[in-house]
Amino acid sequence: xxxxxxxxxxxxxxxxxxxxxxxxxxxxxxxxxxxxxxxxxxxxxxxxxxxxxxxxxxxxxxxxxxxxxxxxxxxxxxxxxxxxxxxxxxxxxxxxxxxxxxxxxxxxxxxxxxxxxxxxxxxxxxxxxxxxxxxxxxxxxxxxxxxxxxxxxxxxxxxxxxxxxxxxxxxxxxxxxxxxxxxxxxxxxxxxxxxxxxxxxxxxxxxxxxxxxxxxxxxxxxxxxxxxxxxxxxxxxxxxxxxxxxxxxxxxxxx
Amino acid sequence: xxxxxxxxxxxxxxxxxxxxxxxxxxxxxxxxxxxxxxxxxxxxxxxxxxxxxxxxxxxxxxxxxxxxxxxxxxxxxxxxxxxxxxxxxxxxxxxxxxxxxxxxxxxxxxxxxxxxxxxxxxxxxxxxxxxxxxxxxxxxxxxxxxxxxxxxxxxxxxxxxxxxxxxxxxxxxxxxxxxxxxxxxxxxxxxxxxxxxxxxxxxxxxxxxxxxxxxxxxxxxxxxxxxxxxxx
Numbered sequence: 001x002x003x004x005x006x007x008x009x010x011x012x013x014x015x016x017x018x019x020x021x022x023x024x025x026x027x028x029x030x031x032x033x034x035x036x037x038x039x040x041x042x043x044x045x046x047x048x049x050x051x052x053x054x055x056x057x058x059x060x061x062x063x064x065x066x067x068x069x070x071x072x073x074x075x076x077x078x079x080x081x082x083x084x085x086x087x088x089x090x091x092x093x094x095x096x097x098x099x100x101x102x103x104x105x106x107x108x109x110x111x112x113x114x115x116x117x118x119x120x121x122x123x124x125x126x127x128x129x130x131x132x133x134x135x136x137x138x139x140x141x142x143x144x145x146x147x148x149x150x151x152x153x154x155x156x157x158x159x160x161x162x163x164x165x166x167x168x169x170x171x172x173x174x175x176x177x178x179x180x181x182x183x184x185x186x187x188x189x190x191x192x193x194x195x196x197x198x199x200x201x202x203x204x205x206x207x208x209x210x211x212x213x214x215x216x217x218x219x220x221x222x223x224x225x226x227x228x229x230x231x232x233x234x235x236x237x238x239x240x241x242x243x244x245x246x247x248x249x250x251x252x253x254x255x
Numbered sequence: 256x257x258x259x260x261x262x263x264x265x266x267x268x269x270x271x272x273x274x275x276x277x278x279x280x281x282x283x284x285x286x287x288x289x290x291x292x293x294x295x296x297x298x299x300x301x302x303x304x305x306x307x308x309x310x311x312x313x314x315x316x317x318x319x320x321x322x323x324x325x326x327x328x329x330x331x332x333x334x335x336x337x338x339x340x341x342x343x344x345x346x347x348x349x350x351x352x353x354x355x356x357x358x359x360x361x362x363x364x365x366x367x368x369x370x371x372x373x374x375x376x377x378x379x380x381x382x383x384x385x386x387x388x389x390x391x392x393x394x395x396x397x398x399x400x401x402x403x404x405x406x407x408x409x410x411x412x413x414x415x416x417x418x419x420x421x422x423x424x425x426x427x428x429x430x431x432x433x434x435x436x437x438x439x440x441x442x443x444x445x446x447x448x449x450x451x452x453x454x455x456x457x458x459x460x461x462x463x464x465x466x467x468x469x470x471x472x473x474x475x476x477x478x479x480x481x482x483x484x485x486x487x
Binding site for chain 2: 028030033034036037055056057058059063066067069070071072073074170190
């Protein structure tokens with residue numbers, strides 16, 4: 001009886017040990033909320049390929065910055081801009097040399113109504129709409145890009161009184177989605193699936209009208225010495241599968 | 256209809272609600288009692304501080320909590336010195352933040368009830384030879400039952416609904432700190448409105464039911480023990 005118990009115990013310890021020795025690693029990744037969908041797909045594909053599991057947290061880039069400064073357990077960070085990762089780099093809170101641009105955002109002028117927005121953006125010049133939703137240029141890179149585009153088109157003064165300001169691009173999108181604003185400057189990724197417009201009408205704002213919306217990724221202190229985290233960053237940066245996913249959600253790649 | 260992630264989030268919210276209610280009552284009860292037994296400047300100050308979460312925007316409160324409890328803040332450094340892991344990004348951290356946010360909902364009704372109760376029932380109980388515990392169980396508890404019920408339900412309901420503070424303190428980590436309200440946020444950011452509607456609808460139904468429960472369990476006018484007593 002005693003022998004059996006001992007054997008069982010040994011078997012238990014062995015299986016536990018094997019479990020612990022398995023190659024698969026788990027780590028936490030902070031992801032800018034606007035990159036939720038592609039990040040989920042990328043994490044799935046990465047797990048399938050390597051067995052490592054990236055556990056994703058979603059939030060605003062600004063919140064994550066505060067949290068990382070308070071030693072949040074995130075091993076890596078996919079931000080919605082390049083300014084925040086740069087700031088973290090300057091403050092020596094990242095793995096040296098780990099910062100790179102993983103995606104470039106594309107600005108779009110969108111309406112819920114089919115046929116309302118033409119593919120030249122003439123709807124802005126005609127100026128017959130009542131409200132134009134734009135994200136806060138101080139808080140959201142897409143808001144800054146939208147104001148740059150309006151300035152380049154010489155329309156900033158003309159539409160000024162009609163602008164309603166959203167906190168972020170999700171709120172800006174909701175202003176237009178709910179029909180409270182006929183038009184909104186949003187991220188192309190919000191209304192794009194597999195490279196196609198999902199609903200309404202859109203003008204893909206030409207890239208020369210605004211400075212590039214760069215989204216940077218960094219490896220943070222908790223992930224500094226992990227090969228799995230490095231593999232994840234490499235995967236996001238250069239694996240054809242990851243790049244295909246990023247493109248399919250309406251982002252561009254940096255090169 | 257509900258994914259595993261949804262069920263995890265709901266379960267986490269329920270656990271947070273229950274734990275928060277317990278601690279808020281344990282701390283808020285005695286605090287409300289102390290606030291109701293005297294009127295000094297210090298008591299008024301503490302009373303005002305307890306009410307602060309009602310006024311401060313959740314993200315502001317969340318940010319200050321994050322900084323205070325974090326490894327660089329005073330509380331965080333004390334924790335470090337004692338070898339205890341710091342609170343942000345843990346379930347315990349959520350509970351601490353949540354207890355603070357729910358505190359006014361417990362202290363306010365209880366303090367009012369304790370004040371309305373006055374000294375006389377307790378003096379009467381003492382005259383009849385009741386000890387402190389006896390008086391608490393047989394006089395205070397039954398007489399302030401409606402307020403206690405309101406406090407309990409409000410603490411629980413508020414802990415379930417809180418978003419801004421717990422997002423800041425919790426970091427939205429699946430299975431650890433991603434509660435129901437954050438799960439809805441993730442769906443909305445994702446553009447998955449259908450799934451968000453299901454959870455939000457459930458939350459709304461929950462809110463209506465709990466508020467109805469307070470209404471039904473606290474009968475109006477009829478048998479209101481407090482008013483009856485003050486007349487006596």
